[in-house]
Amino acid sequence: MKSMMLTKISDLKTNKAPLSPVEIEIPKINKNEALIKISACAVCHTELDEIEGRIRPINLPVIPGHQIVGKVVETGSEVNRLRIGDRVGIGWINSACGKCEYCKSGLENLCADFVATGKDVNGGYAEYTKINENYAAIIPENFTDEEASPLLCAGAVGYRALKLSGIKNGMNLGFLGFGASNHLVLKIAQAVFPNIKLFVFARSENERKHALRLGANWSGDIKEIPPEKLHSVIDTTPVWMPAAEVMKNIRPGGRLVINNIRKEDFDKDYLINIDYSRDLWMEREIKSVANVTFADIEEVLQTASKYNIKPEFQLYGLNEANTALTEIKNKNISGAKVLKIS
Numbered sequence: 001m002k003s004m005m006l007t008k009i010s011d012l013k014t015n016k017a018p019l020s021p022v023e024i025e026i027p028k029i030n031k032n033e034a035l036i037k038i039s040a041c042a043v044c045h046t047e048l049d050e051i052e053g054r055i056r057p058i059n060l061p062v063i064p065g066h067q068i069v070g071k072v073v074e075t076g077s078e079v080n081r082l083r084i085g086d087r088v089g090i091g092w093i094n095s096a097c098g099k100c101e102y103c104k105s106g107l108e109n110l111c112a113d114f115v116a117t118g119k120d121v122n123g124g125y126a127e128y129t130k131i132n133e134n135y136a137a138i139i140p141e142n143f144t145d146e147e148a149s150p151l152l153c154a155g156a157v158g159y160r161a162l163k164l165s166g167i168k169n170g171m172n173l174g175f176l177g178f179g180a181s182n183h184l185v186l187k188i189a190q191a192v193f194p195n196i197k198l199f200v201f202a203r204s205e206n207e208r209k210h211a212l213r214l215g216a217n218w219s220g221d222i223k224e225i226p227p228e229k230l231h232s233v234i235d236t237t238p239v240w241m242p243a244a245e246v247m248k249n250i251r252p253g254g255r256l257v258i259n260n261i262r263k264e265d266f267d268k269d270y271l272i273n274i275d276y277s278r279d280l281w282m283e284r285e286i287k288s289v290a291n292v293t294f295a296d297i298e299e300v301l302q303t304a305s306k307y308n309i310k311p312e313f314q315l316y317g318l319n320e321a322n323t324a325l326t327e328i329k330n331k332n333i334s335g336a337k338v339l340k341i342s
Contacts, residue, residue, distance in 0.1 A: 001026050003126035004321040007061040009053040012329040017322045018051045019064070019125065027122070027130045034082045034133055035074035036090065041124030042067035042149040042313070043324045043337040044180070045238060046092070046261055050119055051325070054262035058119050065124030065339070066092045066117035067152040069145040072136075079133045087145070088136040091152040091297045094121055095132050109160075109291035116291070125321050127341060137297045140305035150180055150311040150336035151304055156292045158185035158234070159300035161259040164287055165232035169193040174226070174233035175200045175216075176246050178207040179328075180336040181236045181259060183214065184311050188300070190215055191307035199226045201246060204331060222246075230254060238264045243286075244273045252282035259289045313338045 003022050010018040029035045047064045049055045068090040072082050082088065094117040096108035103111050117123045139148045158181040167173050173189055175182040178200050189196055200211035200219040208219035218226050222242045229251040235243045235258045243258060250256060274280065303309070312335030316324045324337040 001127040002318060003063045003122075004318060005061050005063050005125075006051060010051055012048060012052060012326060016326050018325070019321050021319060026128045029074060029076050029130050031076040031078040032132055033076050033130045034072045034079055034088070034136060036068070036070040036088060036129050036131060036136070037073045038068055038070040038124055038127055038129060038341045040069045040145040040149045040341060041065040041339045042152070042154065042180070043316075043321070043328065043339060044153050045328055046153070047118070047325060048238075048329055049262045054264065055119060059121070062119065063122040063124070063126050064118040065126070066090070066119075067149045067154070068117070068124035068129060069139060069149045069152070070129070070341075075133075081133045082136060087139045088131075089139050089148055089152045089297065089301070090117055090124065090129065090131050090136060091156055092116055092292055093135060093294055093297070095135055106293060106295060109293045114291060124341075125318065125339065135294055137294070137301055140301055142305055142308060143310065146313060146315065146338050146340065147310045148301070149338050150184065150313060151300055152297060153292070154180040154336055155184045155188075155300045155304060155311070156297045157181060157259060157289060158236075159188060159303065160292055160296045161185065161234045161257045161289045162189060164289060165234060165257050166255060167193065167196065167232050170195045171231040172197045172199060172228055174230040174246065174249065175211070176222075176233055176235040176242050177237040178202045178204075178211050179236060179333040180311070182234060183210065183335055184309070185234060186211065186214055186216065187309045188303060188307070191309060192303065197228065199228070199230060201242065204333075206334065210334065225249065232257065234259055236260065241273075244279070247274060247279035247284065250284050252284065254284050256284075256286045257289060258286065311336050315340050
């Protein structure tokens with residue numbers, strides 16, 4: 001099968017083609033697994049973190065990609081939940097131990113044995129992949145493959161961030177950065193909380209205009225002051241400076257939810273600069289999002305299906321994966337980027 005493979009850590013500023021086209025064998029499934037013929041795989045900023053070495057360890061060589069949609073073409077002898085022909089989605093969570101205190105309480109995202117798709121095992125920048133049947137989500141019929149794929153991480157981890165924000169109807173919700181994830185979260189928040197006010201901070205003028213077109217009440221640059229204080233803010237920016245800047249705009253008792261696996265904190269301009277009395281006093285808090293649970297994936301698919309929420313995206317061929325990644329690195333982002341595999 002065809003694939004785009006990461007073989008070594010690279011800096012995307014100097015290496016515009018970190019992934020190599022490689023032909024490998026179609027994976028062999030175990031008794032509890034299904035073989036998936038991939039049709040679409042959305043591209044995630046986390047792939048940049050993998051390529052540039054901010055996420056360690058990574059099981060090199062590896063096929064990246066963890067927003068996978070495809071059809072079941074083969075099932076193992078003990079597979080009961082899936083059938084050949086089922087259209088399924090695979091996200092960042094590839095598996096967890098199922099036995100620890102976190103797994104037993106529905107927090108398998110915190111499991112010490114969490115296995116990440118496209119990092120610990122091969123992912124979706126390929127024609128086929130395999131998955132334990134318990135971690136394959138059924139795709140609702142009202143989504144195309146390309147529409148569904150960004151929901152599997154940009155949507156799912158954004159949905160988890162929205163839950164962790166503690167936001168309720170009538171509150172003020174801020175978005176720090178406005179790419180693949182936050183544009184979906186804004187749509188979900190609008191649908192679920194019709195009386196919410198939405199405030200978007202973004203460096204890019206195009207992103208700010210995009211936010212207003214989607215119904216944001218206000219949009220401004222990272223350092224601008226919004227007209228009202230915010231109950232919660234969801235941060236998807238890759239660096240520290242915006243997160244520190246936005247704290248002064250959060251109400252007492254409010255929360256900043258950082259929706260990143262890693263921050264690009266190697267540049268002096270990105271160092272965190274938080275003043276306790278100004279930014280954290282009065283029970284303001286900072287909370288991180290760690291991975292996703294399988295329930296997050298199923299719930300965001302159900303919610304998006306119920307309200308007919310669909311991502312905006314650009315299509316690329318599998319052989320254009322490096323182009324899509326470079327555009328994300330250069331912040332050339334409008335919605336999601338999706339690889340059309342077959």
